Amino acid sequence: MTSYSLGVLLFLVLLSFSLESQQLHGHSFKLSSEETGSYHVGAKGTRWAVLVAGSNGYENYRHQADVCHAYQLLRKGGLKDENIIVFMYDDIAFNVQNPRPGIIINRPQGEDVYEGVPKDYTGHNANVHNLYAVILANKTALTGGSGKVLDSGPEDHIFIYYTDHGSPGVLAMPYDDYVYANDLIDVLKKKHESNTFKSMVFYLEACESGSMFEGLLPEGLNIYATTAANAVENSFVTYCPDDYPHVAPEYDTCLGDLYSVSWMEDSDKHDLRTETLEQQYEVVRRRTSNEYPENGSHVMQYGNLSLRKKSLYDYLGTNPANENYTFMRHDSSTSISKPVSQHDADLLHFWHKFRKAPKGSEKKLEAQKQLIDELNQRLHIDHIMMFIAKLLFESENGLLMLETVRPAGQPLVDDWNCLKTLVRTYEEHCGSLSRYGMTYMRAIANMCNAGVKMEQMAMASAQACMGTTLIHAAPSTMN
Numbered sequence: 154m155t156s157y158s159l160g161v162l163l164f165l166v167l168l169s170f171s172l173e174s175q176q177l178h179g180h181s182f183k184l185s186s187e188e189t190g191s192y193h194v195g196a197k198g199t200r201w202a203v204l205v206a207g208s209n210g211y212e213n214y215r216h217q218a219d220v221c222h223a224y225q226l227l228r229k230g231g232l233k234d235e236n237i238i239v240f241m242y243d244d245i246a247f248n249v250q251n252p253r254p255g256i257i258i259n260r261p262q263g264e265d266v267y268e269g270v271p272k273d274y275t276g277h278n279a280n281v282h283n284l285y286a287v288i289l290a291n292k293t294a295l296t297g298g299s300g301k302v303l304d305s306g307p308e309d310h311i312f313i314y315y316t317d318h319g320s321p322g323v324l325a326m327p328y329d330d331y332v333y334a335n336d337l338i339d340v341l342k343k344k345h346e347s348n349t350f351k352s353m354v355f356y357l358e359a360c361e362s363g364s365m366f367e368g369l370l371p372e373g374l375n376i377y378a379t380t381a382a383n384a385v386e387n388s389f390v391t392y393c394p395d396d397y398p399h400v401a402p403e404y405d406t407c408l409g410d411l412y413s414v415s416w417m418e419d420s421d422k423h424d425l426r427t428e429t430l431e432q433q434y435e436v437v438r439r440r441t442s443n444e445y446p447e448n449g450s451h452v453m454q455y456g457n458l459s460l461r462k463k464s465l466y467d468y469l470g471t472n473p474a475n476e477n478y479t480f481m482r483h484d485s486s487t488s489i490s491k492p493v494s495q496h497d498a499d500l501l502h503f504w505h506k507f508r509k510a511p512k513g514s515e516k517k518l519e520a521q522k523q524l525i526d527e528l529n530q531r532l533h534i535d536h537i538m539m540f541i542a543k544l545l546f547e548s549e550n551g552l553l554m555l556e557t558v559r560p561a562g563q564p565l566v567d568d569w570n571c572l573k574t575l576v577r578t579y580e581e582h583c584g585s586l587s588r589y590g591m592t593y594m595r596a597i598a599n600m601c602n603a604g605v606k607m608e609q610m611a612m613a614s615a616q617a618c619m620g621t622t623l624i625h626a627a628p629s630t631m632n
């Protein structure tokens with residue numbers, strides 16, 4: 154049971170970070186009208202939004218909670234349901250593990266954010282093909298779902314928000330294939346060519362999310378993007394069980410993601426006509442950095458940075474109830490939260506479930522099994538990847554090479570088809586990479602950059618995975 158002791162060790166480490174967790178305090182500042190300065194002129198066109206939660210499973214509660222929260226924010230801001238398109242697996246609200254059936258919250262003692270959320274693309278319909286079809290407003294390319302698409306015109310403003318697990322060059326979706334960075338960029342270029350928007354803002358939360366745009370998103374598309382992390386670091390989750398032992402003890406899963414709750418809690422309280430994208434970027438950057446680079450992430454900006462001067466109102470609308478709450482510099486709740494990376498949040502959930510379940514109960518056994526399975530799977534994938542690297546490069550240097558990070562501004566890989574082919578080849582022999590295995594995306598990209606061919610990968614994968622019983626998910630789903 155070495156993996157089990159590893160788990161305990163890991164959790165002792167994780168838990169030791171939690172000692173100084175603090176509660177959040179929302180602050181609102183009231184200003185007299187002469188101090189508020191001039192309002193930015195509002196949007197002429199229609200505001201559209203696409204909201205995407207890329208995961209499923211109760212251990213990933215927070216991603217769907219983020220998306221539901223974003224929906225409520227946009228509705229209060231004045232967007233209509235017909236202009237908000239939601240992708241989420243929808244397995245949280247009525248999950249047997251949810252202590253409050255039918256209710257989803259995005260912060261301790263938060264209000265329900267689930268009510269009224271449109272079920273546009275749920276379950277297996279929440280996939281990458283539908284996402285591209287929605288963005289490009291190509292109804293014939295849709296399979297299932299509500300049929301709502303980004304049917305925008307040249308004067309319209311588009312807001313896209315994605316939250317989930319990512320890895321260098323890819324984002325996960327709850328079902329089917331990944332969102333590869335080059336495909337996403339191609340879709341955005343096509344959208345731009347179709348002259349069906351004036352400007353677009355893309356907020357992206359995922360590990361290594363910077364790698365989706367770095368060196369890839371051209372300036373000339375009228376798109377401004379911010380990401381929760383740079384191209385080489387994790388993004389962080391928040392409102393986790395250890396953060397609030399006295400606040401929401403019935404939850405054994407994290408309720409939000411740090412970058413995501415930062416932009417949403419900032420937007421929730423202000424008159425957004427008075428706040429620019431740039432001002433929000435600063436607020437989110439400060440809160441997400443967690444004040445220490447070791448345990449926070451770097452919020453990044455890409456695309457056309459002149460758009461930063463625009464007000465949030467153009468994309469998110471504004472809640473009339475906030476009309477007297479004007480944005481000011483330094484107007485933000487700086488809070489330190491216990492840093493847990495996206496990658497470890499599922500372990501944290503299984504651990505809490507295990508810890509809380511009564512001794513000898515079925516639930517305890519189940520949680521123990523989940524924890525051990527997850528840790529075993531991780532060790533298994535680590536082992537396979539090292540083996541493949543050794544076979545391909547015939548030396549220990551091969552291992553080092555796989556961790557190579559290209560200079561800032563350069564995309565992860567030059568030949569994206571090679572990356573996709575090698576991933577597919579690996580999965581044919583070894584089963585799904587799974588969420589954890591996604592962390593090896595850079596390693597596989599580096600194999601491409603070093604000229605590894607499909608045949609070599611096939612041979613190495615076949616050898617590395619020969620006779621291994623696959624303990625992880627089936628190839629077509631990513632659990």
Ligand SMILES: *[C@@H]1O[C@H](CO)[C@@H](O)[C@H](O)[C@H]1NC(C)=O
Nearest residue numbers: 170445447448489490491492
């Ligand atoms: C973050 O890292 C710094 C420096 O390593 C450490 O002093 C601090 O306690 C950490 N903060 C949290 C909340 O873990």
Ligand SMILES: *[C@@H]1O[C@H](CO)[C@@H](O)[C@H](O)[C@H]1NC(C)=O
Nearest residue numbers: 286289290291292293294295
């Ligand atoms: C829409 O999708 C269909 C099916 O994938 C494709 O054949 C067609 O070319 C697409 N139309 C546009 C305008 O991109």
Ligand SMILES: *[C@@H]1O[C@H](CO)[C@@H](O)[C@H](O)[C@H]1NC(C)=O
Nearest residue numbers: 372373374375457458459460
């Ligand atoms: C960036 O956006 C601004 C404001 O919309 C626009 O004037 C400028 O031409 C854009 N820059 C590029 C390179 O497209």
Ligand SMILES: *[C@@H]1O[C@H](CO)[C@@H](O)[C@H](O)[C@H]1NC(C)=O
Nearest residue numbers: 186472473474475476477478
């Ligand atoms: C904002 O302040 C004005 C002036 O005091 C007041 O008339 C108005 O009702 C307030 N708006 C809200 C939403 O509280």
